[in-house]
Amino acid sequence: MSPINLSIDCVVLGFDEDQKLKVLLIKKFINEKNDYQFALPGDLVGISEDLFGGAARILKSLTSLDNLFLKQFQTFGNPERTKQKKDQSWLKMYRKKPKERVVTVGYIALVKMEDYIPHASSFSVDAEWVELSKVSSELAFDHNIILDNGIAYLRDQLKPQLAANLLPSKFTLSQLQNLYEILLDQKLDKRNFRKNILKIDVIRKTEEKQKGVSHKPAHLYTYKK
Amino acid sequence: MSPINLSIDCVVLGFDEDQKLKVLLIKKFINEKNDYQFALPGDLVGISEDLFGGAARILKSLTSLDNLFLKQFQTFGNPERTKQKKDQSWLKMYRKKPKERVVTVGYIALVKMEDYIPHASSFSVDAEWVELSKVSSELAFDHNIILDNGIAYLRDQLKPQLAANLLPSKFTLSQLQNLYEILLDQKLDKRNFRKNILKIDVIRKTEEKQKGVSHKPAHLYTYKK
């Protein structure tokens, strides 16, 4: 029986200073002519490597960050998922056995952009933050599906604690509200939002305020503990 | 690189006439002396078999039922998950390569006990419905963990539609409430429960009533559509 290969693919999300939700994509060169396609970062699972450990390894090699929010959300096992024509060129260049089936475990990772070190990637290719709405619909393999499922998973897991993993360590209430609005895909009432988030008692007002903004500077908050 | 094997394990739940939530376990004989252990039904994934299709195949061979509620909930990939001593005997008897790593995809299935045909199993072993609270803490491999995670998944996915997959096609409101109470692990107020479930308009009262009970017979309801 021909074996099934197992890989991990990561949906890595960041929330930028410009208040946009972005995903980290890998630019894969698929031939000698510098043609490329985008893909989610991923790799085959090591033979004695834990799945979570594998995801952490991929993340670390990509961002040099440890201890990210990192959660398995779904496994993708369509036997045809790596069989499309568009994907054969890359497979032939980089995989010993390009025709073998690959099942992949999807992980979602949240990173604070302030901690992210550009070009820390040890991938032999470029990593790039792409705004969600601008992601190509022609990612490698079934990565568009994986991405969509990852985002959907995040949306319905959204809890106040989750946002802590995307925001800088000090943030304004408007930034937090913004993030919520993007993830929930709906406008929220400012006064109600503030009432609610303060009531559940997970964030604390600091002494500091925003600087250099041409309007009333906002107080900065942090997550408790 | 030594390959990673991929399997599927199913947490199959039924809601009995005696109002207990039960899981379908396989009795595995682990040596020639008729010693056995219990395990979740599962199998290796066929080389060109879809994951969902594989789960459906296992379910069908076990219950002869099609079109069950069937949902992937988590993948378990601890490299040590099949390495415990208690599991070696069975592996040696039934697997060609008992030492190879196995990663397994967990599916949860809900079956209507009225549709279930006892002894339909084509497994060469016995299948047995076991009340959840009475399940051995020494299932094969990491199956206790898989079971617990499956139940937890179900609890927080609980929606009215879900219950339809566990109840007989005609049921009383008390049965429905009972099921909710078990899944949510809390008592619910009878009047409020009825108000709510009727308001969301997913069930319909039929003409029929319970028979042969030594108290006021309850109306039977069905799910709409």
Add this chain to the structure above:
DNA sequence: ACAAAAGTGTTGGAGATACACCCATGA
């Protein structure tokens, strides 16, 4: 002085919760 986002309370309505008694049947 103007533009731009920060910050702040109150009210009405909907939905959730709490609660107790009579009814129909079989034994």
Add this chain to the structure above:
DNA sequence: TCATGGGTGTATCTCCAACACTTTTGT
């Protein structure tokens, strides 16, 4: 006639949604 679960309505409370103006800064 008794035991058992079936079936029903109301009052209260809590939570959520709606809503507009003043403040502070940079330009």
